[in-house]
Amino acid sequence: MGISGLIPFLFILEFLAPPALLAPLQPICDPRVMDKYILEAQQADQDIGTVCASSCTLPETVQVPDTKVNFLEWKRMTRTRQASEVWGGLALLLTALSQTQERPPASPPSLQEQLARMSSTLLSVKEILRSVNAEAEARQPDAAPAAPPAAPARTVEKLLSVYLNFLRGKANLYITEACRSYAR
Template identity: 35%
Template sequence: MGNRFTHARSRKVTEEDYEVLEMGTPGLLTVLVMLFGYTKPAKSTPLQAVCDIRVLDNYIKEAKIAADSVKRCEENCALPGNFTLPRTSVSYREWAEKDLPTKAVEVQGGLKLLAAAVQKAQNLTVNGNVLYVVERSYSNIRSIMQMVKSFTPVILSVEQPPAQATFNSRTVRTIFHVYLNFLQGKVRLFFLDTEACNLATS
């Protein structure tokens, strides 16, 4: 009984193949057109990053991993010279009272300071493990900067100085501590801003 089933199935495949060969090129093209006509390609819809906080949260997770990986990095990770970093403290009440242009300039200004500091650290770091973390973080910061710029292109086209206070440091550990806190604070608040979200989707 098992042999009979196998034989019947094999004969069915052979007959179908024969019918396809008999159709020739025009018939085969017709079948392909029908198949592609009924199969609609899936459209890839990019995430609206400012409206989907999960996009930023992925960067925050990576920033936390980076900060943890250099937490015990002391003398070997000291850098020559100081680097200007943004202050990360934020008053939620004061932030809510600021208009969108002020928020956008403040966030972008802080990210520029972080990008400059991380890039300098990248050029001066000799520790292989730390270098990988630095390079990855620099790429992420640049991506976040582009996202913020795409949300508010007109606002950020005007050259304005950073609105937030700054301080100086020379350690990789401090740079990544500030990087994480800045993403969790001002950048995340900006991503959650309703006005910015409406501007991005309009």
């Protein structure tokens, strides 16, 4: 195949190659992804009242991240400190969910399904955070103390509330700002 046969071959190959192979991978920065997770968490938070008519007390207290956000303080934090708080909070939530799933409260199967969805969503958020380098930034020497601020949770309602606040608070703030810096 001489040079005259190579050019049409390369031209055809360009159209047949999947687009992902032609472009470098980019972090997941579509805000609709986090919006979807937040909306699902809000719906679950509203539905938990009917699922846990009396109370869904956990067999043991679990530690969850403190989700309060002081926006002025957050803006003054370094990116590494923010990453550390988000990454540490994510780890606490994943551990709390794992403990809850291992020893679930006496509750209807719909609660077990909700806990599984929450775990799945947090694993997806973990991948988004990895794609915007949160894990690497959280491991920087100036990131933050080893343990993020935590609080105890004794009920599924509290766990779900912290989950929702984490998604729409620190996680969303961090991802949004990371994506803006990629766009610059």
